[in-house]
Amino acid sequence: MTASKKIYYVIEPESWVIREEGLCIRNYMRKVFNINIEILPVSERKLKKIKNSVIHFGSRNLYMPEIFRIIDESNKIILTWYHGTDEDVKYIKLIPEIIPRIDILHTSCRISRENLIRWGMPENKIIIIPIGIESGNFSTGDEDERKNIKLKIGIPEDSICIGSFQKDGDGWGEGLNPKLIKGPDIFCDAIIKINKKYPVFILLTGPARGYVKKRLSENNIAFKHFYLKKYSELPRYFKAIDYYFITSRAEGGPKALMESFASGVPLVSTDVGMVHDYCKDRINAMLCPAEDTGCIVNKFEEVYKDAALKKKIIENGLDTVKELDWPVIIKSYYEKIYSRYL
Numbered sequence: 001m002t003a004s005k006k007i008y009y010v011i012e013p014e015s016w017v018i019r020e021e022g023l024c025i026r027n028y029m030r031k032v033f034n035i036n037i038e039i040l041p042v043s044e045r046k047l048k049k050i051k052n053s054v055i056h057f058g059s060r061n062l063y064m065p066e067i068f069r070i071i072d073e074s075n076k077i078i079l080t081w082y083h084g085t086d087e088d089v090k091y092i093k094l095i096p097e098i099i100p101r102i103d104i105l106h107t108s109c110r111i112s113r114e115n116l117i118r119w120g121m122p123e124n125k126i127i128i129i130p131i132g133i134e135s136g137n138f139s140t141g142d143e144d145e146r147k148n149i150k151l152k153i154g155i156p157e158d159s160i161c162i163g164s165f166q167k168d169g170d171g172w173g174e175g176l177n178p179k180l181i182k183g184p185d186i187f188c189d190a191i192i193k194i195n196k197k198y199p200v201f202i203l204l205t206g207p208a209r210g211y212v213k214k215r216l217s218e219n220n221i222a223f224k225h226f227y228l229k230k231y232s233e234l235p236r237y238f239k240a241i242d243y244y245f246i247t248s249r250a251e252g253g254p255k256a257l258m259e260s261f262a263s264g265v266p267l268v269s270t271d272v273g274m275v276h277d278y279c280k281d282r283i284n285a286m287l288c289p290a291e292d293t294g295c296i297v298n299k300f301e302e303v304y305k306d307a308a309l310k311k312k313i314i315e316n317g318l319d320t321v322k323e324l325d326w327p328v329i330i331k332s333y334y335e336k337i338y339s340r341y342l
Contacts, residue, residue, distance in 0.1 A: 082252025132329035140264030159201035163241035175208025183247035238263035261317035284316035
């Protein structure tokens, strides 16, 4: 198939979720539908020159608050806006101005869609397509493999290893200033309480984790942090953990939801983002209201003590993640978005 207009997908320069989503969209549109999409790292100079094309911005930060004003009006604009809160005033106040400039607003979950409508985005411009995963890159691993990986990483054999693989500090530096939307304060509060009763070990990946590391150190909680250079390294670290915690106040995904499912890792999570759409409490995850630290502690204890419950949510998670595999998700991108430009 041939697109009637050239299609660009704008990504962040950092190797993180926005970049990974763009690369998967490019690769699977080519593989499944033989449609070429050009990946474009954000650049004002290059974006100014594009005309009569389709430009898909992989996040609101790549389009707002300034970039959208330099884009030629001959282009068709797709904007992905994964999540936000009422505190995102600098973006929300621009919605009336961007409405006539964008053709499609893509988001990943119902909560984000409802928020966008409430902030003034026309319902008929919004399309929901969830974040995808290449589930074949993840696996549960057998008991011996998990033990060997823990040993190599340096995780004590008698500990309960809890994972947190995200970016939850402001910027791309040390991250001592917490990005509260991701709930690093809630994560630390819960871990501190759990550590009083159980021998926990925390495994961290991702950039800007300084706030979490500081609080864990202050409370004498054992942890290790790895800033992985390639996304392909991540599946190994999921095999090293016994539980995964999502403690965010708001989310578009997160991708850790699908990664936990595909890795057979029990998930304790706040009811946010795609978790709200794809998880059921005590069926495929342990769910809590946002900011409810006590609930997170209790739900962890419940699944830790109940082997049958743990087995059930692992098996159901492995089943749920099939709906979110990229060969499935790319069909939605084709049917709901890119087929318009063929």
